Amino acid sequence: MAIKNDNRSNILFRYGFVVFWILVLSACIVVQLAETTVVNAEKWNHKADSLLSMSQDIIPRRGNILASDGSVLATNLNYYTARIDYRAEKFNVKKLRENIDELSEALAANFPEKDAAKWKHYLLKPLEKEKDRRPRAYRILTNLSHADMELLKTLPYFKGNRNRTGLYFEKNMRRFNPYGNMARRSIGGVGETSESKEIHGISGLEKALDSLLYGRTGTTRKVNLTKDIADLAKIPAIPGCDIVTTIDIGMQDIVESELNNVLDSCGADWGVAVLMDVRTGDIKAISNLELNPNGPGYIEARNRAVMGYEPGSVIKTLSMMIAVEDGIVNELGGLDRVLPTGNGWAYAGGRPITDSHHTTGIRVGDVIEQSSNIGMARIITSRYDSNPGGFYSRIKEIGFLEPLNTGIAGEVVPRVDSVPSDRGGRIALSRQCYGYATEIPPLYTLALYNAIANDGVFVRPRLVKELRGSVDSVLQPSYLGNGRACSPQTAAVMREMLTNVVWGEHGTGRFLRNQDVRIAGKTGTCYMIENGQYNTGKKRLAFCGFFPAEAPMFSCVVLTCHPTKNFFGAATTSGQVMRNIAMKLYSRGMLGNSSDYNTSSPSSIGPTFYASVSGNDPYRHLRTPFALPNRKSIKGPKTSGPGVPDVRGLSAREAVDVLESNGYDVTISGSGFVNTQTPSPRSAVSPGHTVHLSLSR
Template sequence: MEIKKDILWRSYLCLIGMGIFAVAIVGRVVFLQQVEGNYWRNMSDSLHTAYMDLDADRGTIYSEEGRMLSTSIPYFDIRIDFKADGLRDKKKNYFKENVDSLSRALANLFMDRSAAEYKKILQEGYKDKDRYFLLKRDIRFDQYQQLRAFPLFRLGRNKGGLIVETKNKRINPFKLLANRTIGLARTNSQNVGLENTYDEWLSGVTGKRLMRRIAGGTYMPVEGYDIEPENGKDVITTLDVNMQDIVETALMRMMVQNECVHGTAILMEVKTGKLKAIANLGRQPDGSYWEDMNHAIQKGEPGSTFKLATMIALLEDGYITPNTMVDLNYGRWPINRRVVYDSEPHHLTNVTVKHAFERSSNVAMAKLVYQYYQKKPNEFSAHLRKLGLDAPTGVDLVGEGKPMIKTTANKSWSATTLPWMAFGYEVTQTPLHTAMLYNAVANGGKMMKPYLVNSIQEYGQPVKNFEPTVVMDSICSSRTLAALKDMLEGVVLKGTATKLQTPYYRFAGKTGTALIADGKRGYADKIYQSSFAGYFPADDPQYTCVVVIRNKPHAAKFYGGSVAGPVFREVADKLYALAVKKPRNLAGAVGGLDSSMAMKGGKGSEWRSVAATLGLPYNGPLTSSNWVSADVKGNKLAFEPVKQQSGTVPDVKGMGLKDALYLLENAGLRVVIRGAGKVTTQSLPGGTNIGKEQTIIIELS
């Protein structure tokens, strides 16, 4: 009996112990979840870290004379760490002492909330001990500068809790000007224009930042664990802002006046192939115009400007001369159940080939090509292919349309394909192809590749240069070239462009008027494409200009000479007055970029201040007493001390005028200045002993 009681007592004791232990476990679980839950959840979150991308500063796109065409400007997100040591210091009480004045300052700066409202949200963040409290998004640099001096924030991150996150937004300072050619740098969609082509250079190398996950699923940066990004390089284009403005303005004037659908105008430097301006305008639903598509590289049927290529084939094969007679049939020629019409009505019959070209006769071109190539049509196509009209130009823009020159192997080849090709139908090419061909005639037969970028630079120093490229040394014989030039001038003097003549200079070109199809409606709406291609001045060509404009249906004015021609004439007039008649370097030199890219020697302390303000890495001593020469080496600014010995001529090469004058005049020299910019040469070498009343000549560029 005693044994049984002993066993039961021990069993009850174990049961009671297990019950107490179970209750303790349940109590601890409840305590952890309900009382200390937030603490342990935050602790768990703090153990989660990850490296996140740190975007590099995107490079800037410049015009040839150094103006910014596309650049990134900084915007800032402002956050507060309400668990910063200073804010939680009970002895100093920084937050309570500064919250009122900070709220007033924020209200005055942003003017979107009252001081009381700002105070309320700041107090809520402080109460919640939010480590990554978002105060304001996307503030400008000038606002950020003011905000840094506000109460509490001027104490810095550890005491004031200020967290600043920098991000960049891409802008085109000139807005419409060459907008589509320069392109857009977009985060969530495909870049276009030069922003796309040179994205690898512009974007730089992404860095890394260690981020710690905190409550709420957000991340905050961990200081001291950044892998700095490598900023993008700068792109120096061939574009000229002044010329672009002239071309864009002339095109816009005609587009608005004639309510055109879309148009493009290309300006090309004859000797080099540099594209100085590309304007693209499309009509928007509200009637305004914008650079919505790069029509300069979109392919289509060129129309009568293509007759230049036809003439090259006929003249080169020796089938005709400019004085060969051709019957225009009063502007109407039936062939294979279709009829070729001249775009402008007339009553002409037998005329010379030169006169037929000047009058832009479709009948003449179709008859001649059909007469000499009907038994060997691929020979005519071969001429066109030899001129490069079947391949992209290779311009540094993504999305260039691939042209088409038909042969008998094409499924769409028909009995009328050959004669229609003669005057620019049943072939496709871009306006840039037209510009390249006409530019070759202007350039003495030498065909140049069109291009848009002079160089890639870093801190003003070239990383990669692009030079003019010859595509073809000669597109034809000298005899054919002379005939072509004479005929192109004849178009202006006594052909379809006589109304464009000017007494001040001569230019050459060709009009084009093409009826184009409008989808399923075909040709019923009478939509015409007006074009003009030419160069100026005729006796010493400097620029080639091509204008192509699509008119609205049933437009009252649609001939190439009256729609596209005036745009060409306005561009030629202004550029002749500015850059041809009175030669001056409108485009400047690549070395003449603005001060943001110029590297000059100077006072060490001033360079130190610049490097610190802009956050630029550098090597070399920079003190308040030394003078240095500046360069870029290994992605860093590199400074070398400039030796200055008493009684000797200072070496001021590479310095700006202010610093050079200071050193030279303090050394007792009389200074004669030539040029502007930074010192390139000095008449007395550095280290030379100085004589009495000695003069030194410094040249700047």
């Protein structure tokens, strides 16, 4: 009986012990609950509110930059980096070793950065370390497209449970230019700015129109759900607008190619060319090339079209236009009045003004044709001798000094000084009127010549014509000054003078004559300033004009800096670029002319898709952008041989280069790569005939 009592006491003691600690624990919970909900309620409520009030920025989608036909010049693309976590919880080492040979072969076939042996060594190398020292983010491939990523997931070993393979992907968005360096400086680039770590434009249109392209940043808010706290959009991000430029891809290709060819021929330091539509002021093409400091050839460089330079004789056209418009020429006796020139003219006691070609006298109407400094100075000073600053006022009145606001970053306005009414001012005036002591961006010179081609209508050059976004907006052409640089009658007189520069008996641009496209324009030569002095060994050569001369459709300005071989004149360098551009536009039917090729039945068989790039591995170059299937090699087209070269499968630029180098003219329809050509490949057609190319993607 005593034993039973002892057991009962033992059990009761244990129960009492457990109940005691339960009561103690319950008391602690009650105390803590009271402390949390009553004593420290304000503290925890504040902490909850601060957590729920946390927000993050939502980065908007950046708008695209488009060519005039809607072709994409700059857009956003997602790229991926493939990595392997060799310490993943269920990483299957045995399966990797079993599949390594098959996996290495597949990687070598689809991603030939390494051969199969190197891939095998690369993938097994982390396994040489102890398990806890193996990498968690071992990089396999970078810059993968979405198609590449999906392909990688299907390869041996990677196919299946990714937690067992350790494979994962990092996504990053990059700005992509499908046409490479075409008009790259005008399009611009993006990156981190000093003001913001977000991605914004840092050059070109990307910078000038950044507020439109970037859109508006959104924000998130925290929402307390049953099992979690989630982020929901509080203010949605507004995507950036798409910018439709005036750039014509075909014309841009021509301008870049011809500028590059001439620069290479004459060994110049740099060059710039701009092509503009006469009626609308649309910049159809713009190219800025300079010697590659890190290798051969020329690369896209600073946008010199909007930078100020001494213009040289191309600005005589502005002075002569004012003289004709304001009646100065009539006051002198008309265009047939002969002005004395001689060896020089020391106006206002300054250093004598001279001409490159000595004559005893020159007709007023021939001053532009023969590019006479003395003649131009005599004409302008006859009106502004007593008021040199009046010439500046007249230039300003026209609208020539207004900002163009083209959207090109780095744009500056011309520097033409308002000189005082004294001897120094008179001497400065006599130099300003033929291009010295001023700084004028090439785009302003082009706008003036374009006005003359456009019957005096002073249209503003523009690079943007439409915005596409939440609200579409078509931008209409705008004008400088009061909309007119001169009257239609003055414009007609100036067009005749500029035509005589090329077609006149003593024109400085006689080299540019051709029977297909009549060109009108003006040459300009200027010594470069170094260390405050003119360096007579370095010249900057310009040609500005329009074509066809009888019914202008396009205006163009070209600058060439310091040619070192073969060609050293303004007409043979800058002028030659403009002539070649005009001829290419004509040969492709872009000047309103009809094509003259003979029609025949095109082949119904599509072309082999060629890798039209140099190097030993063209497949690698094309695989990512075109998401090509698993192919180890791609043949190149046979462009040599008898008859018309076979250019099917080439890009438009390469096909035209092959055909034109063989003496054929070329017309093009469609976009992408050459699908058919007429006449057909190897046809016995002699050089000089036109070959029509049909392109498709």
